[in-house]
Amino acid sequence: MTKDINKRNFDEGTSIKLELFKLYLREWLPVFISKKAKTIEVFDFFAGSGTDVNGNPGSPLIILNEISNQCEKLVQNNIRLKVLFNDLDGDKIDILSENIGEHLKTCSSSSKYDFCTNPNDSCPFEIKLTKEDFKDLFERWYNYFLNSQGVPRMLFIDQYGIKHVSESIFKKLISLRHADFIFFISTSYLKRFKEQPEFLKYLSINEIEFDSSNPYSCHRAVFNYYKSLLASKKYYLGQFSIRKNGNIYGVIFGSGHPLGLKKFLDVAWKLDVHTGETNFDIDNDSVRVGQYSLDFDNDGSANKVKKLVGYELDLLKYLEDGRSNIEIYLFSIENGISIKKTNEILKRLEEQNMLTFGGEARRKGAFYLDFEPEKKITIKIL
Ligand SMILES: C[S@@+](CC[C@H](N)C(=O)[O-])C[C@H]1O[C@@H](n2cnc3c(N)ncnc32)[C@H](O)[C@@H]1O
Structure with missing residues (x-):
């Protein structure tokens, strides 16, 4: 059984995933604020309770911090920022509700801007909390997304395991014009159980050729699988592999616009200056671990x-x-x-x-x- 992420200290792998998400959000939001979008929407479908056991912010509090940093511009430009936090675990949503209340109380009492003192009148955020299974919730929202394609959206799908972004959900995600997404996937599990009928129900991955000479590159193979689902569609995907406790996890990013992928890569290369895609030495690059070859006869490519x-x-x-x-x-x-x-x-x-x-x-x-x-x-x- 998966251990509850909010009841432990976020490990290094979780922290880098959240950092990637935070930095991307920081790049993404200003694009649509400067375009003066009427509404901007952020969906955190697997939100959890808001923090880890030591109070480190999880995705919902990261979202709140990032949008709070932009609130003056949101008000100036008359932009509504709508956020949906969902988790199947109702207790987590109750704790999250308290955490959000605390955040907004601190936010409004800071009196940073005139409107803060009366948040009910002018706070640019609309926050909604739900306690539903992702599958049902997504299907419902998907119809709304299709009918309001002009609204810029960020969708964060921080699932445990692999099953929620099935082939059919992925195809729905890439059908949306202005919805960038980031989803998390347990790549090692997918590799280990790829022939299992239970997994094949969600993703037809039995054809994926994992590189046996480099088992740690498995997230690249999974990324290529999702890429193959694009067929000839013009769509932009990115990826980031995360190694924790000997297993490989990963993030898949998607955007209908090249600027989305450009910004994702800016962030990914900031976090990994060597390959822009991992928190570990994926290709056995000695330079990455600070070892330099003294073989001066070659062209220096060893370094x-x-x-x-x-x-x-x-x-x-x-x-x-x-x-x-x-x-x-x-x-x-x-x-x-x-x-x-x-x-x-x-x-x-x-x-x-x-x-x-x-x-x-x-x-x-x-x-x-x-x-x-x-x-x-x-x-x-x-
Ligand atoms: C990886 S955790 C999310 C962590 C959170 N994003 C954070 O940063 O703290 C996955 C969450 O998914 C929730 N969950 C599990 N199955 C779900 C489902 N079918 N629909 C929605 N949420 C679900 C769990 O309760 C758990 O809180």
């Missing part, structure tokens, strides 16, 4: 991160025919590489006189990698 070496080779090949900065932006994020990293590689290639440029006049060292670039340029390898 490089394997994923980046592979990416650079792919990028060089991709640039052989000349590519627009928009194409390179998409190539970078679709390969799970942050735009900052791709900029660094291009800068080095330019310094080595390996690149030639076309299109609008440009500044040296600027590549304008964006989905709507301020200048349109092309870059080709010489």
Whole structure:
């Protein structure tokens, strides 16, 4: 039986998952505040009680902190921020309700802004609590989502195990235009029991080829499985693997917009400066654990991160025919590489006189990698 996450201290794996979620929310919210959306919605479908046993904030309190940090701008722009917290365990929701009450009391008594003293009149938050099974709840909300596709939404699905984001739920998630999602999955369980009829009911994963030479890369295989479900749909997925107690868990991120994935990768590369995808040494990169090779006869690749070496080779090949900065932006994020990293590689290639440029006049060292670039340029390898 799964141990109750809220009755223990959040372990390192849980903490990094929550950090990833928090930092993404911090990037995501301002996008829609600056666009002056009328309503922004956040759904925490597996909310828990709000904290761990030592009072460290879980997803609901993280959400409240992040939206509270934006409340002045929300009020100025007349934006309603609606949040739904759900958990099947009614006792947890009762504790969460108290935690939320405390948060709002502290928030309003801080008198940070004029409107804080009268939160009932002007507080921009609408908070709803429910105690339902995710499956029923999601089906109901899904119809509402379909009928209000213009509303920006963040959906957090912090399940235990694997079964709640079944193939059919995943397909519903990716059918939504402005709903970014993050879900958590116990990848090791999925790998261990992938032939079991019980699991095959939810996900047809018996075809997944896990890499036996690198068992710790199993979340990459699971990510590729979800990617295969996109078929030809233009949709942007990201992933992050988390190792805890010898097992691998992971996060799958999705957005209908490239900016969503760009921001997810910014956060992922902030948390993992080597590969942007894990809290452990996934590829046996000696540099990652601070060991440097003294083999000076080679090109120094022994001291490089394997994923980046592979990416650079792919990028060089991709640039052989000349590519627009928009194409390179998409190539970078679709390969799970942050735009900052791709900029660094291009800068080095330019310094080595390996690149030639076309299109609008440009500044040296600027590549304008964006989905709507301020200048349109092309870059080709010489
Ligand atoms: C990983 S914990 C969530 C932790 C929470 N997000 C946090 O940061 O503290 C998973 C939660 O899912 C709840 N849960 C289990 N089955 C559920 C279901 N079918 N529908 C909704 N919630 C469920 C559990 O009670 C548990 O609180």
